[in-house]
Amino acid sequence: MDRDREAEREDRIANDIINDFEAEFHEGLKESKRVDIYNTEHLENQKRRDLETLKQAWINEKMVPTILPYEEELMKRMFERIRKQLEFIEMNNVELQTQEKDIKLILVLIESELERIQFMIRSYVRLRLRKIDKYALYIQEHEEEKDKLNNDEITYMEGHLSMQHGLFEEQFLKKMNLTRRGNLGEDKEMVVIPDKSFPVITSAIRDTYVSNASINEGSVYVAQWQEVSQGIAAGDLKIL
Amino acid sequence: MTDIPTLSANEVAFLAEQEEVFVLSRHSLPAIHMIGPTIPRMQALQRHKIPLWSAIILKRQRKCNIVTPEWLSIEVLRRAVSLERRNPASLLTPEQLNLPQLWPAMARMLLQNAHDDLIDSPHEIRAALHDLQELRDLKIHRMLRTGTQNLYGLSHFEVAQLRPLLLRQINLLLKLNEGDNDENENGTGIDNGINDGGFDNHDNNDDNLNNDPFDSYPSNEEHKAFGSSDGPFNSLTTSPPPFPNDSTLIEENPTKRRRMGGNTAPPPESDSDSDNDIEFRR
Numbered sequence: 060m061d062r063d064r065e066a067e068r069e070d071r072i073a074n075d076i077i078n079d080f081e082a083e084f085h086e087g088l089k090e091s092k093r094v095d096i097y098n099t100e101h102l103e104n105q106k107r108r109d110l111e112t113l114k115q116a117w118i119n120e121k122m123v124p125t126i127l128p129y130e131e132e133l134m135k136r137m138f139e140r141i142r143k144q145l146e147f148i149e150m151n152n153v154e155l156q157t158q159e160k161d162i163k164l165i166l167v168l169i170e171s172e173l174e175r176i177q178f179m180i181r182s183y184v185r186l187r188l189r190k191i192d193k194y195a196l197y198i199q200e201h202e203e204e205k206d207k208l209n210n211d212e213i214t215y216m217e218g219h220l221s222m223q224h225g226l227f228e229e230q231f232l233k234k235m236n237l238t239r240r241g242n243l244g245e246d247k248e249m250v251v252i253p254d255k256s257f258p259v260i261t262s263a264i265r266d267t268y269v270s271n272a273s274i275n276e277g278s279v280y281v282a283q284w285q286e287v288s289q290g291i292a293a294g295d296l297k298i299l
Numbered sequence: 300m301t302d303i304p305t306l307s308a309n310e311v312a313f314l315a316e317q318e319e320v321f322v323l324s325r326h327s328l329p330a331i332h333m334i335g336p337t338i339p340r341m342q343a344l345q346r347h348k349i350p351l352w353s354a355i356i357l358k359r360q361r362k363c364n365i366v367t368p369e370w371l372s373i374e375v376l377r378r379a380v381s382l383e384r385r386n387p388a389s390l391l392t393p394e395q396l397n398l399p400q401l402w403p404a405m406a407r408m409l410l411q412n413a414h415d416d417l418i419d420s421p422h423e424i425r426a427a428l429h430d431l432q433e434l435r436d437l438k439i440h441r442m443l444r445t446g447t448q449n450l451y452g453l454s455h456f457e458v459a460q461l462r463p464l465l466l467r468q469i470n471l472l473l474k475l476n477e478g479d480n481d482e483n484e485n486g487t488g489i490d491n492g493i494n495d496g497g498f499d500n501h502d503n504n505d506d507n508l509n510n511d512p513f514d515s516y517p518s519n520e521e522h523k524a525f526g527s528s529d530g531p532f533n534s535l536t537t538s539p540p541p542f543p544n545d546s547t548l549i550e551e552n553p554t555k556r557r558r559m560g561g562n563t564a565p566p567p568e569s570d571s572d573s574d575n576d577i578e579f580r581r
Contacts, residue, residue: 103336114317128384138407140334147332165331165362168353172333175313175352213335256477260450260458272449277392279450279458281469299458 109136110176117179119291119298120186124257124284126194128207129187137180142175191216196250255285260299267295303466306459314455315404316352321366328362351405354413365413370398371406373419376427383434390438390452400455403432446472 116130148169153164191198191208195216200202205213258281263274271288279299280287290296306314324341331338339347349357357363369375379396386420393400406428414421439457442450447468450458458465 071460107336140459144334161328170333176334258466277454281448
């Protein structure tokens, strides 16, 4: 009698443990699914934001007279995603015959998108290089401008400057018995500096002020770059 | 002079292709992971929201129909025209007219690639688009004559179109305000400003210009061609056309102006679409 009760009790305990375990397991499964969904949503939002940021960075670099800080993190993520897409294309090209028939269409879509993204990145990089070429001497002289470049761009700029310097030396400065100390010499006034007063066209994301003029949300406002640069950085204004 | 940054016609079209539209799939496709947002799994006869460029690819392959956006209808466009007419003093924003920022570029691509999916007849839509564009152009030109910095209501497309002109004009005005005394420094700039067509004498802007030194400077015929020093993009179709001459600007009703025919200035947006449209009307 006692033994029976004992066994019953043990059974119950065992059942409880099993139930607890199962409940926990299902809970955990749900949890991990939720995390998965959360992660994909998170990634999806990030991709959307990144595309938007890239587009805006490209437009900004185009319209603003000075060089802007390099979008280091964004570019890293973009290059990583481009690499993944290239891998995907590579893999599916090999197995083209056996794969499902839609693979061709999918590849067309993926390749077109790749082209579009690469176009924006290329244009972005080229616009920066053009500004670096133009304002090299100015950028070299100012640390805060130099901080806006990435390492490759600094290498490029220094290489370009030293080649240019060498060429000028070789071609005429030596013959005229003139030597310049470094790239600058004494002709500071001849350094090309970006025209910070050049106007840019902006649209107001919320009600704001630009040098004492109040601007309503949604307005399109033209003003000198130096006047609006803070508003852009604060996210009150967007360059069109 | 500093070179003026521009968005070329192709670049504006590129941006318009980035906008999303609804498509009605005729074919099932698995979800496609992209660099940008994923293209969702497609099932036949269901609506999906995808970027315009991918919609056009699928449309060309006959894998989907593009759902005509609400704004690309005669009703919305005609209402926009009448709204603009009722507010002669100010330009309305694209949002107030229920239009996307790059509406002319998007409309053009949809008309080209998905004309069979449109609900209203493409010809009528083209005509309505044309009317709206002309009316807005007229208002914009009036607004620019005042030399204002606040261009309320301009859409992104119109900004791209007018950028070279606008930046030159404003740059000049701002520099003049800055250094009123220093005439030598600004001399060449003023010449350019006059010749780029921003400041011909006209009743509307006489008041604003009376105090400015423009009148006393001679204009130089050589520079009359608009955007002649615009850099690599001036050969493309978007570099804005020269200002229409004054008589066309006074004209109240823009639709009349087009039908008057030969001797008036060409409509500012003379792309292939609008050409077809004129021929159709004849």
